[in-house]
Amino acid sequence: MSWWVHEQYESGGIVLLFSWAFWVIFSICLHELAHGWVAIANGDRTPRELGHMTLNPVVHMGWMSLLFFAIVGIAWGQMPTRPDRYRNERLGRVLVAAAGPAMNLALATVACVAAGAWSWACETGRIGPQEHVQENVETFLFVGGFLNVYLCVFNLLPAPPLDGSAILGGLSRSLDRFFSQPGVRMYGMLVVLFLFYSSLRKPFGAFSVGLSAAITGATQAALERMTG
Numbered sequence: 321m322s323w324w325v326h327e328q329y330e331s332g333g334i335v336l337l338f339s340w341a342f343w344v345i346f347s348i349c350l351h352e353l354a355h356g357w358v359a360i361a362n363g364d365r366t367p368r369e370l371g372h373m374t375l376n377p378v379v380h381m382g383w384m385s386l387l388f389f390a391i392v393g394i395a396w397g398q399m400p401t402r403p404d405r406y407r408n409e410r411l412g413r414v415l416v417a418a419a420g421p422a423m424n425l426a427l428a429t430v431a432c433v434a435a436g437a438w439s440w441a442c443e444t445g446r447i448g449p450q451e452h453v454q455e456n457v458e459t460f461l462f463v464g465g466f467l468n469v470y471l472c473v474f475n476l477l478p479a480p481p482l483d484g485s486a487i488l489g490g491l492s493r494s495l496d497r498f499f500s501q502p503g504v505r506m507y508g509m510l511v512v513l514f515l516f517y518s519s520l521r522k523p524f525g526a527f528s529v530g531l532s533a534a535i536t537g538a539t540q541a542a543l544e545r546m547t548g
Contacts, residue, residue: 324393339463348397352380354423355399362412364405413490417483424472431464436539465532480508
C-alpha cells in the first residue's frame with residue numbers, strides 16, 4: 321500500500337494534495353464545532369469551559385490524530401460534552417450528535433454550489449482566469465464537496481464511536497445501553513477501520529462523487545436558465 325500523500329500528489333499534484341489536507345482538517349474542525357454549538361444551545365457549556373470552541377485543529381484532533389492523518393490518511397476529532405447538562409437529555413443527545421454530519425452536508429452543499437457557479441462563470445466568460453487557475457479552483461471546491469458528503473454519510477453509520485450510534489442511542493435507551501458496552505465500543509472501532517480500508521468504502525466514495533457532481537451540475541444548469 322503506497323503512501324496516501326504520494327498517491328494524491330501523483331494523481332493531481334500539489335493542488336490536489338493541498339485540497340485534500342485542507343478540507344479534511346477544516347471539515348473535522350467544523351464538524352466538532354457544530355457539536356459544540358448545539359451542545360451549548362442545549363444548556364451544556366462544557367465545550368466552552370474546556371476551550372474547545374476554536375478552529376485550532378490541535379485542540380479538536382490532537383497530535384495523534386494529525387500524525388495518523390499524515391501517515392495513513394485517517395483522522396478524527398473530539399468535542400467534550402456532558403449530556404447530563406442538556407435541558408432535555410435524550411433530545412439533546414440526538415441533536416448534538418446529528419449536528420456534526422449536518423455541518424458536513426452544509427459544507428458539501430456550499431462547496432459544490434460554489435464549484436458549479438465558478439465553472440459556469442468561467443465557461444460563459446463572466447470571468448476569465450487562466451486555465452490552470454480555473455482547474456485548480458474547481459479541484460479545490462470539488463474535493464471539498466465530495467469529501468464532506470463522504471464524511472456525512474460515513475459518520476451516520478450506526479457503529480460507535482460514529483455519530484450514527486449516538487443518534488440511535490439518544491432515540492432508544494436499549495440501544496444506548498448496547499452501544500455503551502466496552503466490548504461493543506471496541507468492536508465498533510474495528511468495524512469503522514474495516515469499512516474505511518475495505519472495498520466497502522468504494523460505494524461511499526462513488527456515492528459522494530456522484531452526489532457532488534449532481535449538485536455542481538444542477539447549479540450550473542440553474543444559472544444558465546436564470547441568465548439564458
